[in-house]
Amino acid sequence: MSDTAIPPHASGCPVAHGPLSSERTPTGCPVSERAAGFDPFEDGYQQDPPEYVRWAREKEPIFFSPKLGYWVITRYDDIKAVFRDNITFSPSNALEKITPTGDEANAVLASYGFALNRTLVNEDEPAHMPRRRVLMDPFTPEALKHHEPMVRELARSYVDRFIDDGKADLVDQMLWEIPLTVALHFLGVPEEDMDTLRKYSIAHTVNTWGRPKPEEQVAVAHAVGNFWQYAGKVLEKMRQDPDAPGWMQYGIRKQKLHPEVVTDSYLHSMMMAGIVAAHETTANATANAMKLLLQHPQVWRELCEDPGLIPNAVEECLRHNGSVAAWRRLVTRDTQVGGVDLPAGSRLLIVTSSANHDEAHFSDADLFDIRRDNASDHLTFGYGSHQCMGKNLARMEMQIFLEEFTRRLPHMRLSQQRFSYVPNTSFRGPEHLWVEWDPAANPERSSPKLRDVQVPVRIGEPSRHAIARPVVVERVTPVAEGIVKLRLVSPDGKPLPRWTAGSHIDVECGTPELSRQYSLCGDPDQAGVLEIAVLHEPEGRGGSAWVHAQVKAGDRLRIRGPRNHFRLDESLPKAIFVAGGIGITPVSAMARRAKALGMDYELHYSGRSRRRMAFLDELAALHGERLHVYARDEGRRCDLPALLAEPVAGAQVYACGPLRMLEALEGCCAAWPEGALRVEHFESTLATLDPAREHAFEVELKDSGLVVIVPPEQTLLSALRAANVDVQSDCEEGLCGSCEVRVLSGRVDHRDVVLTRSEREANNKMMACCSRACEGRLVLEL
CATH class of the missing domain: 2.40.30.10 (Translation factors)
Structure with a gap:
C-alpha cells in the first residue's frame, strides 16, 4: 500500500510520505513504516536522538508510535506550543512509568509504602503554580550566588585527585559525584551514603523512563522502595532543624505559612524527586558537554584560549547534545498540533533534543557553534510554567567545571572508547567518559598559582557579551x-x-x-x-x-x-540614502548593494568639510551622478525639506547621522507613508532610568504563569532576571534589539531606538532593557 492517494495532513492526518505499515493511529490514519519502526530504546536513539528522528523532523514531524503507544512530536514550534499550554497538554504523565511494571514489582514497591505524589514536574493546575511561586526564591540568580564557592572548591579538589595521572573517567571520578554533592547541599540533605544514593538515582530513572526486563523489575523496585524510605527518614531529620540552610528546610518553613500549598506528601515526594532532578541531569549534561567539546578540538582550543566564551558554550552544549532528550504530556481535550488531530487521552513524547536541531529555528542547526547567538533558545530546560527551576544552578555548575578543565587541563583529549547509555526515553549521558593527557605538560607545573585562578561565573542566561570572536x-x-x-x-x-x-x-x-x-x-x-x-x-x-x-x-x-537592525529592503523600486558625517558607514554599504541590484537610488552625504568626510573618492567612482555631496565649509547644505517634500511612490528613505539630522528627517517625512523612513542610531538617552520620575508597574508572564513587579528603580530586564526568567541582552541601552519580548496586552512606553513608528503603534513588542508600561499592567509572551 502506498500513501500517494492521501493528501498530506488532510483532515489532520499526520502521514505525508513514504511506504505505510499495517498499523493504524488511534484516529484511524495509516502509520508510515518509519513511524512503526520507531523505538527509543534502540542504540541509535540512545547515541544520538536528534539524528535518529531526523526523518520525522524533516518529513513527518508528528507521528504515532505503535511500539510506544505515544504520539511523537519533533519540531521546535510544535513542542513550544505544547509547553505553552499546560492545560490542554497536562504534565501529569511526565513521571509515569513508560514501561508498566509487573505485579511482583508493584507488590515490592507497596511493601515499602511507596507513594510518590505529584511534584512540580508533573502536577496540574490549580495546584502547580501556587506551589511553584511559593518555592521559587532559592532558585533565583541572586539566591544561588552563595553556592558558587562550594562548587569551585569541589571542582578543584576532585581535579587534584587525578591531575597527575594522565588519564581519568570523568564521569566516575568527578562529574557524577560533584553534582550529587551540590544537590544534597542545595536540598539540605546529609552527604553520607553517596554510593547508595547514586544507585537509587539510577534505579529511579530506569523505573520511570526505562525498559527494565521482567527479571530486573523486582531489583529496581527494591532500590526505588529503599530510596523512598530514605527520603522519608531524611525529611524527618530536617523537621528537627527547620532553620538550617537548604531548599527542603525552606519548604518546611513555607509549610507553616502555606499548609494547604506545601503539604506533607508533597515534601516527601519532592525530597526524592529533587535529588534526581538536581543531580542526574547536571551530571549527564556536563559529561555530554565535555564529550562534545573534545570531539571538536578546534572549539576546545578556542574555549581554552578565551574562557569568556564558556557561558554561551554551555548553552550551545545544552542545545546540541543536552541531557534531556524528551518529555511527556497527556492531551486533555481534542486538539490539533501542527495540523495533526490529537484526541483527548493521547500520550505525547515531545523530543526536545530534536527541536534543538530544527533548522526552522536554529540556522545550520547541526553545526556546533559556541558563538551561536540564539543558543539559549534551546528547550532542554523546557519552557513556560514548567520550565526547570534549577536551570541556573545547572548552568553555574557546568560553567565552573568547564572553566576548571580548560584552565588546568587544556591538553586533555578523548580516549578511544565506545560510549554507552542507560536505555530510556528522556535522560541521557555517557556512563563513562575516558580522557587522557600528558601530566608533564600540565600548565600549573610551571605556574602553580594557576590552580587558584577563577573566571567570574554568570548565573543566568548568558549575555551576548559572552559570544565574542577574535579577529x-x-x-x-x-x-x-x-x-x-x-x-x-x-x-x-x-x-x-x-x-x-x-x-x-x-x-x-x-x-x-x-x-x-x-x-x-x-x-x-x-x-x-x-x-x-x-x-x-x-x-x-x-x-x-x-x-x-x-x-x-x-x-x-x-x-x-x-x-542587522537597519536592513535594506531589496525589493524596493527606489531608495533615498541620507548620511551625515560618520553615518556614511552603513549607508555606503547599502548604496553599494543598491547599485549591485540595479535599484534606482540616490545618495546624499553631508559633512563639515570634504577633508573630514570618509570615502569621498571611492563613493564618487562607484556612484557618479547619484552621489550628492554637501560640505558645510563650501556653503552647501542638504535641503531636507525640499528633498523630501513630496513622497515618492514605492521609495524608502534610509538615514544615519547626528541625532539632530535624524530628528529633522522625521519631520520632513511626516507626509510620507508609515515606515518609509528607516534610521540607524548609535546613541540614545531615552533608556536612562531616573527612579524619581518613574512608576512601578506589573507584568504578567503568560507562558510562565508568573506576575512580576517592576519597581521604579529597576528595568523590566533586571526584574525578569531576578524572577529566573531568561531574556537575552547586549547593549542594554535600547540600541541593539537583543532583548525584544512579545507584548500580548497593555500599553508600552517605548524608549528604544530600534522599533519603527508603526511597530510602536502596533504595541506587540518591546525592548526589556529600557521600555516600560505606560500605566498599570503588561502581559508578555514569556
Whole structure:
C-alpha cells in the first residue's frame, strides 16, 4: 500500500510520505513504516536522538508510535506550543512509568509504602503554580550566588585527585559525584551514603523512563522502595532543624505559612524527586558537554584560549547534545498540533533534543557553534510554567567545571572508547567518559598559582557579551581627518560570518565592559573580511579614543555580530540614502548593494568639510551622478525639506547621522507613508532610568504563569532576571534589539531606538532593557 492517494495532513492526518505499515493511529490514519519502526530504546536513539528522528523532523514531524503507544512530536514550534499550554497538554504523565511494571514489582514497591505524589514536574493546575511561586526564591540568580564557592572548591579538589595521572573517567571520578554533592547541599540533605544514593538515582530513572526486563523489575523496585524510605527518614531529620540552610528546610518553613500549598506528601515526594532532578541531569549534561567539546578540538582550543566564551558554550552544549532528550504530556481535550488531530487521552513524547536541531529555528542547526547567538533558545530546560527551576544552578555548575578543565587541563583529549547509555526515553549521558593527557605538560607545573585562578561565573542566561570572536587587524588606514578604517580578518584564515548591508558589529575596546557598535562599511560580497570606520571623538565615551590610540595592524580584537537592525529592503523600486558625517558607514554599504541590484537610488552625504568626510573618492567612482555631496565649509547644505517634500511612490528613505539630522528627517517625512523612513542610531538617552520620575508597574508572564513587579528603580530586564526568567541582552541601552519580548496586552512606553513608528503603534513588542508600561499592567509572551 502506498500513501500517494492521501493528501498530506488532510483532515489532520499526520502521514505525508513514504511506504505505510499495517498499523493504524488511534484516529484511524495509516502509520508510515518509519513511524512503526520507531523505538527509543534502540542504540541509535540512545547515541544520538536528534539524528535518529531526523526523518520525522524533516518529513513527518508528528507521528504515532505503535511500539510506544505515544504520539511523537519533533519540531521546535510544535513542542513550544505544547509547553505553552499546560492545560490542554497536562504534565501529569511526565513521571509515569513508560514501561508498566509487573505485579511482583508493584507488590515490592507497596511493601515499602511507596507513594510518590505529584511534584512540580508533573502536577496540574490549580495546584502547580501556587506551589511553584511559593518555592521559587532559592532558585533565583541572586539566591544561588552563595553556592558558587562550594562548587569551585569541589571542582578543584576532585581535579587534584587525578591531575597527575594522565588519564581519568570523568564521569566516575568527578562529574557524577560533584553534582550529587551540590544537590544534597542545595536540598539540605546529609552527604553520607553517596554510593547508595547514586544507585537509587539510577534505579529511579530506569523505573520511570526505562525498559527494565521482567527479571530486573523486582531489583529496581527494591532500590526505588529503599530510596523512598530514605527520603522519608531524611525529611524527618530536617523537621528537627527547620532553620538550617537548604531548599527542603525552606519548604518546611513555607509549610507553616502555606499548609494547604506545601503539604506533607508533597515534601516527601519532592525530597526524592529533587535529588534526581538536581543531580542526574547536571551530571549527564556536563559529561555530554565535555564529550562534545573534545570531539571538536578546534572549539576546545578556542574555549581554552578565551574562557569568556564558556557561558554561551554551555548553552550551545545544552542545545546540541543536552541531557534531556524528551518529555511527556497527556492531551486533555481534542486538539490539533501542527495540523495533526490529537484526541483527548493521547500520550505525547515531545523530543526536545530534536527541536534543538530544527533548522526552522536554529540556522545550520547541526553545526556546533559556541558563538551561536540564539543558543539559549534551546528547550532542554523546557519552557513556560514548567520550565526547570534549577536551570541556573545547572548552568553555574557546568560553567565552573568547564572553566576548571580548560584552565588546568587544556591538553586533555578523548580516549578511544565506545560510549554507552542507560536505555530510556528522556535522560541521557555517557556512563563513562575516558580522557587522557600528558601530566608533564600540565600548565600549573610551571605556574602553580594557576590552580587558584577563577573566571567570574554568570548565573543566568548568558549575555551576548559572552559570544565574542577574535579577529586580526589586517590594516589600519586613514580615510579622512580623524577617521580610520579597520580591515578585520579571521586569525586562522577561516571565513568570518557573512553579513548584509546595514549590519554592525560590537567591538570590545580593551575590555568587554567597554564595547561599542560600529557599522560595517565594506562590500558584503567580499567573504572573510569585515571593515569598519571609526571617528575619533575626544568627548565621546572612550571607544573611539581607544581605537585611535591603541589599535594597529597585527592586533587581535574581539567582536560580536554581525547583526542587522537597519536592513535594506531589496525589493524596493527606489531608495533615498541620507548620511551625515560618520553615518556614511552603513549607508555606503547599502548604496553599494543598491547599485549591485540595479535599484534606482540616490545618495546624499553631508559633512563639515570634504577633508573630514570618509570615502569621498571611492563613493564618487562607484556612484557618479547619484552621489550628492554637501560640505558645510563650501556653503552647501542638504535641503531636507525640499528633498523630501513630496513622497515618492514605492521609495524608502534610509538615514544615519547626528541625532539632530535624524530628528529633522522625521519631520520632513511626516507626509510620507508609515515606515518609509528607516534610521540607524548609535546613541540614545531615552533608556536612562531616573527612579524619581518613574512608576512601578506589573507584568504578567503568560507562558510562565508568573506576575512580576517592576519597581521604579529597576528595568523590566533586571526584574525578569531576578524572577529566573531568561531574556537575552547586549547593549542594554535600547540600541541593539537583543532583548525584544512579545507584548500580548497593555500599553508600552517605548524608549528604544530600534522599533519603527508603526511597530510602536502596533504595541506587540518591546525592548526589556529600557521600555516600560505606560500605566498599570503588561502581559508578555514569556
